[in-house]
Amino acid sequence: MSAITEVVDEVKPTADEVIKACLNLEQPRSFFLYAGAGSGKTHSLVEAVKSLKGRERQRLTFEGRQIAIITYTNAACEEIERRLEHDPLVEVSTIHAFSWRMIKGFNDDIREWLRVKLAADIDELDDKLRRAQGENKTSRANRASRDSKARRLTSLDEITDFTYSPTGDNRSRQSLNHSEVIQMAAAFIPKPPLLDVMADRHPVLLIDESQDTYGPLMDTFLQAQAAIPERFCLGLLGDTMQRIYNDGKVGLDDAIPADWAKPEKRMNRRCPTRVVDLINVIRASVDGHHQIPKPGAARGTVRMFCTRQVPGQDFSLEEQIAKQMADVTGDVQWATGMQGRKTLILEHKMAGRRMGFEGVFTPLYAVEHLNTGLLDGTLPILKLFFEGVAPIVEAARADDFTVMEAVRLRSPLLDPKYLESAGTNQLEVLESVGKATQLLCEMLTDNDPLIGEVAQVLQRTGLLELPARFVEAMALGATADDAPEISDREALEIHAYRIVLGCSYSEMEAFAGYANGLSPFGTHQGVKGLEFPRVMVILNDEEAGGFLFSYEKLLGVTPASPTDVKNQRAGKDDSLSRTRRLLYVTCSRAEESLAIVIYSAQPEIAKASVIEAGWLKADEIVVL
Incomplete structure (x- = not known):
């Protein structure tokens, strides 16, 4: 054809x-x-x-x-x-x-499924505890998990109606968790x-x-x-x-x-022809699907920048690369700072380092049961600041009526039932709300207080309701200590909040923008379906950490592991195939131009591998 x-x-x-x-x-x-x-x-x-x-x-x-x-x-x-x-x-x-x-409503079936699942989980944990060599963090976590499951199994018959929230914490006794509902x-x-x-x-x-x-x-x-x-x-x-x-x-x-x-829908209506050519080559070894650009599509620009991985390096190189892209493409928006492009990183913590919210994000992300709420913005501590404090402070920049309306919608002090219970003291309550609002807004205007200081104002005035475990953390005070080696979920959560108390409020602001999709950064996984004129893809295995993805392996800098080879022979997924798909997704976000930045132990080998694979030509690759 x-x-x-x-x-x-x-x-x-x-x-x-x-x-x-x-x-x-x-x-x-x-x-x-x-x-x-x-x-x-x-x-x-x-x-x-x-x-x-x-x-x-x-x-x-x-x-x-x-x-x-x-x-x-x-x-x-x-x-x-x-x-x-x-x-x-x-x-x-x-x-x-x-x-x-x-x-929902199949309570008897849910109960019996849980009875079988919990019993099987307990047997598995008992076996792990029998084989454990001494007392350590893993054995303590397994014992705590085993005891928790045993308590839940014992109480199953007391629950008549199971509950679940797709966006909530699901912590009550009758609640099901996300994975249970799917299973x-x-x-x-x-x-x-x-x-x-x-x-x-x-x-x-x-x-x-x-x-x-x-x-x-x-x-x-x-x-x-x-x-x-x-x-x-x-x-x-x-x-x-x-x-x-x-x-x-x-x-x-x-x-x-x-x-x-x-x-089949084979026409790529988003990307310029050079990007379509690139993603077709990246995909070629996987299946027979091949895309064509839309009629009249622009040529577009793709460049790869390879640099040596250096411990402790800053991110100024990425700004220099953006300026080079401005020169190559003739698009001055590349040179207007981070807001002029979409930068795609592998892990949220990489965005945290570049945007200045690592101090808030890292301790919360380290507590596994907080991950879902952290990433979708439903964690109560985030809602306190994202949906409580931030809108009030933003409204204060408009006029008095706007700010009081923002407070009315959020403050328990202005709840009709609370005001009714205040009786003849309603005027005093309203005055106290006004003073508390003024204090909060003054604190956050042209200042960058600690999150703990902001929380103290909220607690002292009662302006906003604070999550219970956050209050417990405030009572213990801020800390910079490492998390204790315990398996108690509540204690680990409270410790994470204590670390957050010592961070600047600007970190919470920066994370709010990132979590709401308003930042110039996005994760490789989180931008599927989205598109941007100028895209910079950051490939940095060492900074990302983890083992599921490896750009160094995909680019031939590091050999495939024995496990990768075993999985390949068995027709199973491996780190190379996962990484190839991720690179395909990120590159195919670009509407006009694409910069791929590789931090590598051996940038020259990375360049040679890319040329040999036919992804890019030599004049499209720069070693820095």
Whole structure:
């Protein structure tokens, strides 16, 4: 097929028509849509759903059924809901929210599943404790976990109604955690009655970013579709090359039944031709999928900068590289500082070092059970500052009415019930709120107090409600000591808060901007689906730490480990394949120009490997 024919096919794609035909309530046909980077996957999803709604609205409404869409993040849910005009005929949710909606109320099944799971976990921990050599941090953690599970097992019969929140901490006795909800859904959905419940509620289920859906749960959906193909349409949308989470199903494309439709969207409407060429070469050894740029796409620019890894080096080199990119591309925005580009890093802590919130982020991230709330902004201490303090201080820059309205919406002192209980002292309460607000705003105007100092004002005045464990940390005072070697979750959490108390408020402000997606930084994993004019990708294994990804291995600087070789021979995932996919995702974010910055033990070898692999030409690589 000629390039001209390919372009004509892409200008008049059949993929959207195929999907719309599959969404037929009388004769449903399941499908797997391959949608490469920048191909308009979300557009196809939305248009297909609009078409189905237009044809079947009356029937779906009469039967009380909904079209279900699962996507990976809350932000993606909101975007799809917006494009579908928040139609109640469509239920858009994350995988956790969907799973809970399916199993909620099946309390007896939940209880028995937990009984079996907890007993198995206790047996496994007992075995580890028997084999432990002496008392150490691991054995203490295992013993604490074993005792906690035993207490939970004993109390199961006392719980009549299990609860769960996709965005909450889920700490109460009757609460289920995130992984339990997903695992239960995977266990319950393939069999009646839940199989019938799902099909009756949702005759069509569309899964966006299907390659990153929890593997066992994806198997469950495939089993469900195979059991009732005449009643249930399963639509999977995604690109296996963009699988970046380890719990996604390996080899999803090979698991798709032969009778499914397999439409493709091959045109990359985002990237310039040079970037499309690059990501095609990066992908070439993985599968047969090949993208083409949109007609009239600009050439664009790609440069790779290789530098030697030096202990303790600062990040001024990245600014120098940005200025070089401005010269090469003629785009002066590259030279306007961090805000002029999107810098993609592997770990959040790397953004923390560059943006100045490492002191707040690191101790909280070190406490495992805080990770989810930390990264999605739902951790109570973050909500205190992100949703409590920050809006009040921002409102103070406007006028008195705006700031008092901000306080009214947030302060327990202005709660109608509290004011009613104050009786004749309401005026005094209002005056105290005004003084407290003024004190807080003055403290944070042209000043950078410690977080502990801000918290003391809040506690002393009662202006905002403080999380209980944060209050306990305040009572003990700030510390810079390392975390104790204990397994007590509450004690570790309180210790992390004590470290945060000694950090500057500006660190919390910087982290708020990062967590809300307003910073010039993003993680390699967190930008899937996004696009930016100017992209700088930072490859730095040593700074990132960890073992799941290795750019040094991918670039041939470091040999593959015996485990990598073993996994490759067995057809399993390994650090090289994971890293290749991550590089593909990051490079394919660029709309105009792309800079890849490699910190390497041997930059010359990295350069030679890239040239040999055909990724870039010699004149596109600079060794610094």
